[in-house]
Amino acid sequence: MELVFSVTQEVDGGFVAECLSEAIFTQADTWDELRRMVTDAVQGHFFDQPEKAKSQIRLHLVRDEVLSAS
Secondary structure: OOOEEEEEEEEOEEEEEOOOOOOOOEEEEEEHHHHHHHHHHHHOOOOHHHHHHEEEEEEEEEEEOOOOOO
16 A cells, blocks of 8 residues: 655745545654654554555655746
8 A cells, every 4th residue: 555645845944744545644844854754644543554554655745836937
């Protein structure tokens, strides 16, 4: 099983991660911290389902940038 997280970078530099298939959300100040927080959030979400807690996790960084055409 693979869990895909949509990750956005906040204006203040932090990151927010939201799982696309489960109700799992987390945030962190750095990328390395986010990786740990996502892993912890998945293990906590599936605390009673150890086989799902070992899922592969994909972090998909979404960058939203607005450019002027003129």
